[in-house]
Amino acid sequence: MAMRPWREIAVPHEDVLKGTFQQAEFAADITQVHDGLATPEYQDAVLFFQRTYITEGMRLLLDSVVRRLAGKGGDPVIQLQTAFGGGKTHTMLAVLHLAQAKSASELAGIPAILDKAGVLTLPKARVAVLDGTKLAPNQPRKVDGHVIRTLWGELAWQLGGAAAYARLAESDAAGTSPGKEVLTGLIRDAAPCVILLDEMVAYIRQFDDNNALSGGTFGSNLSFIQALTEAMKAVPNAVLLASLPESHREVGDQRGVAALEALEHYFGRVQAVWKPVATDEAFEIVRRRLFAEIKDQPAADAVCRAFADHYVTHAAELPGETQDGQYLDRMRAAYPIHPEVFERLYKDWSSLPNFQRTRGVLKLMAKVIHRLWQSDNKDLLLMPGSLPLSDGTVRADVTTYLPAGWDPVLERDVDGDRSEPADIEQREPRFGALQACRRAARTIFLGSAPTGTNEVARGLETERVILGCLQPGQAPHVYKDALGRLETRLTFLNTANGRWWLDVRPNLRREMEERKRRFDEPDVIEAIRLALTRVMGPSAIEHVHLFTPAGDIPDDWGLRLVVLPPAAAWSRSGPNAARDAATAILRMRGEQPRQKQNRLLFLAAEADQVMHLKDTARALLAWRSIEADIKDLRLNLDALQSRQAEQNRAQANDTVHRLVREAFKCLIAPTQAPKPSGELGDIEWEIFPLNPAAPGLGKEVDRVVAENELVIREWAPIHLGNMLKRWFWKDGVVDIPALDAWQKTCQYLYFPRLAGSSVMQAAIAAGAVSRDFFGLAYGKDDEGYRGFSFGHSTSPILDASLLLIEPKHAATYEEKTRPAPVAASTLAGGPVTDTPPTAAGTGTSATPPLPSSPQARQLTRYFASVELDPIKASVQFSKIVSELVELFTSTPGTRVNIRVDVEAEDSRGFGEGIVRAAKENGKTLGMKSSDFE
Structure with missing residues (x-):
């Protein structure tokens, strides 16, 4: 069953529905009720209790009042003290209606209180209301020819009219408090009765010790309150309720504070049963x-x-x-x-x-x-x-x-x-x-x-x-x-x-939003680049270029990942800026055509993510500037805002890193496939999505590259042989330089993309032992191949002299260059005959072992010398080691000797410091001969 909204279940009161309620209607005025001038919901006792929820505190208080009026105990004086709006006046109204009710049984919730108190019929009581906001200390009230000046005069008039007032008329006229005995007699004659004191602090704080008012003095009014509380104890069926504010902020000036403290003192000796509304x-x-x-x-x-x-x-x-x-x-x-x-x-x-x-x-x-x-x-x-x-x-x-x-x-x-x-x-x-x-x-x-x-x-x-x-x-x-x-x-x-x-x-976010406008596009792109650098981490791809212009991306044999800038994002519909940018980089390096096209892979952001990423990066720059201004005291903020700036900067930094991972997830690989006619088709762009949740973007690129074989790191010789058959050994060509084959794989997109030359070198070494893939040679002249090898294990060096020979041609060449058989007698020094001798006892001819084919003279020693520029010596020597010395040390068994000669001349003569330093350094560096002449 569908649940129904509140408006279909709960019915508001008519005044709430119509919006006719007034603020004053929610402020119960005890004087208006006492005078019969309040609105029905407050004036009518039956209606009042229908709308009143009797709380635990009110129940206890009404129980005490019922017992007191019935002469069965109860507290003579009850102090009501709660926070502003805590229900004091509402509670006093409940007592007023209860005391004046013709039939308490008609009041909702009251019969249960009467039953518990053991009271069958509650006597109707007189009620006196002393409202401190209605009475004025210096404005006497004239009633029926009498002038009422003080609180005690007002109390007497309300309880017993002119006769009661006459008992303390002199005290009222003099502004002095009547004694406890007078008040006791007054209350006893009026009992059962209820006295309600409301807003007494507001009344008494108006008195000044230096000026006597018609309502008495500050001291006389407090004396009256003290005498009244004592008199109430002597009358068993009379009860006094007094409301006091809870805090000093409700009483106004220092005079009000003094009045409150004095009243609290006099009422404090009486145990109140009031419990605040929960x-x-x-x-x-x-x-x-x-x-x-x-x-x-x-x-x-x-x-x-x-x-x-x-x-x-x-x-x-x-x-x-x-x-x-x-x-x-x-x-x-x-x-x-x-x-x-x-x-x-x-x-x-x-x-x-x-x-x-x-x-x-x-x-x-x-x-x-x-x-x-x-x-x-x-x-x-x-x-x-x-x-x-x-x-x-x-x-x-x-x-x-x-x-x-x-x-x-x-x-x-x-x-x-x-x-x-x-x-x-x-x-x-x-x-x-x-x-x-x-x-x-x-x-x-x-x-x-x-x-x-x-x-x-x-x-x-x-x-x-x-x-x-x-x-x-x-x-x-x-x-x-x-x-x-x-x-x-x-x-x-x-x-x-x-x-x-x-x-x-x-908040600081507004300051941040204003500062975001300060940062131009280059600042934002640089922030993204720095974040991408951290997110990328290590990768098996040797060279990674982040937002690098095409002219600055080398055109060499190294494998390179080109990360396109945010402006060149990949779009799945409409114009594709990433494809256009990658095409431009693939074709040209600056003003020169790019030759090694198959050495490039591309990484681009998704177009839908770029705007959010750039906006967040701009926010990060703004937070950084705010944090810097705080540290340099150019921005005055409190401690909380300073912490917020730091937290927001850290959060923005984390968000940029997360958005970078979520945006840059399009790995792009260019390919080109031949048509059935043999011609090459157009360049195609394959997209491979990356997982933004992977630990490192560089490692995720490596995973996708490996799983989709975008880069070959281990190559079987059969694939090398197939490539050679399809693309190189044709139209009469039976051998090609291995280095040329490697370089062609770097240049053309229809070849496999090898991780490096070592992959091809390993494939050649693995295939050399077989006669199915290719033969090897180290050069070729009019006499044939030099260093020919077919079906033999070898450790080839991928250089310009290494040739890859078509296997059938290699077999033919091997057969062709095999020397003719030699007779055994010739081998022993005897004459050569046309017919080889017959093996003993078999009648068959014996074939002597074939000598090895004649080999070209092997070069066994290399030597070189060079003069270095003393200014650039360290760079030049490093290049010699990497490009020459390492060539020989990479082959096991090769012995390499390097000697360094240092000679310096100065016609003016060397200083003593230089001589001493050169001798010490030469000794430390292990120079065999180091001296001056």
Whole structure:
């Protein structure tokens, strides 16, 4: 069964639906109720208790009041002291209605309290209300010809009219407190009675010790309070309730602080039963005031159960408290409002100076519900991510409690059709389908706007952001991705240590975005090149060229990987810049045609990845410049922002390296195949994808090259023989220089791409022992091949003299050059005969062993001498060793001797220092003869 949204299950009160509620309606005024002038929901006792959730604290207090009025115990004086908006006035109203009720049994929740107290019928009591905000210390009130000046005069008039007032009229006129006995008699005569003192601090703080007012003095009023609390103890069926603010910030100036401290002292000797409203109890208080009914409780329970099950499924992505069975009970108690809304409002927003815990929540949520109802909101619950912060009335309400500067934050970075989150959702449908970016931004605002800049751990954890957005059927990773996108786009969003918060100060990302414009294309390309250098790592390909111009890529026998710049990216559709750039490099080296085309492989980026890579590289450069300015004190930031700059730079660096791997994954190999007619076809470009997750890009290139045989590192002689037959031994050609065959494989794309000349040399050595592939010779003249070998093991040297001979021709040549048989007698010194002798006892001819074929004289010694430039001697000698000496040392058994002669002349004569240094250095270097003359 499909779950139904909150609007189909919960019915708001009519004033909430119509938007006719007023801020004053949420501020219960005890004087208006006492005077009969309040709105029905506060004035009518039955309606009041229907909308009132009796919390544990209120139940205990009403129990004490019932017992006291019935003369069965209870506390004579109860002090109510909670935070701003903690429910003090609402509780006093409950006592007022209970005391004046004609029938307490008609009041919701009261019969159970009466039963527990053992009271069958509660007597109707007189009620006196002393409201410190209504009474004025220096403005006497005239009633029926009497002038009432003080609190005690007001108390007497409300409890007993003119007769009661007459008992302390003199004290009222003089502004001096009546004694405890007078007050005791007054209260006893009025009992059962209830005295409600509200906003006493606001009244008493107005008195100044230096000026006497008609309402008395600071001291006389405190004396009255002390006497009143003592008098209440003497009357068993009278009760006093007094509300006091919890903190000094609610009392105003120093006079108010002094008044509060004095009142706390007098009331502190009385044990109060008041217990503040718990957050979970506030769920029910708000729900009863805002919603008339839950018309389908099973459907509501099904929604709560679906949320709880979804939270268990994604436990790793959410706060641990959601896995507790009690969280389901909290959702049921708060329905249709998500508990996380209450958590943020009661824990975070109630810390603001002007935000009243219950009244502020009611006022805000009434506007939220009205706006969402009008916009046909379909959320299953009212969540932090549901708050319509784009609405002007809702926005005005929340910004009232915040410092200046939050309006542009909400408009740009949180909510609204022109906000950045809305723009992201419009561009990326997977976010837009869930309003993922706006829901995440709203949740972050609700949880971070009231927090101070000096808090150790600012903002919301990622898990709690997801909790404020996620509904059954949705995947948490969508909101995680949305957070990542918001991080890169928003101006006022900050993140650190897995926490997110909004601030009125632009974040460092805005500074970074401005600095990104400073870096031109060459700077960005160089940053990508450096990252690619680190990502590439070692490779079996000897030469790797990163973004190297065609004219600077050598045209020699070395194997080379050419990494094309980002502008030359591979595109799977439309113009292909990578293919065009590779073709240009393959054909020309600068102004000269490129000869060794088969020595090149190419690596290019995917065109779709280039823009993101370049933008991230530009961001990396910006973060580096910010970090450098911080270190050089050119940018003044706090410690947190400095850490953020460092973290963002490191993150951008890691991201660039990751994007480089993801972008540069197109390995390109040029090939050219012959047509059936024998002509060569056009150059073709084969693409081989690389794995971006491989440990090193260079090693991944090696793997793909090996698996696809793009480079041959071990070559069987049969493949060499086939190549020679197809391309070289034809049209009467029966032998070719091996070096020419190697060089042709480097030049033409239809040949295999060998890793190096050693691969061909190894193939020749392996095939030399067989008579199936080729014969070998070291030169050729009019007399035939020199150093001919066919079917014999050898260690060939790949140079210009080595010839590869077609095997049939080699066999023919071998047969042709085999010497004629020689008679045995001739071998022994006898005459030569035409017929060879017959072997003894067999009558068959015996063939003597053939002598070896005549060989050309072998060269056995090489010698050379050269004069070196004393300035360039080290370079020239290194070249001699690499190109000449190593040629001989590579052949086992060759003895190589090198002698170095050093001769220096100076007609002026050498200085003593040079002579001494030359002798010492010559001895150290092992020179056989080192001296001067």
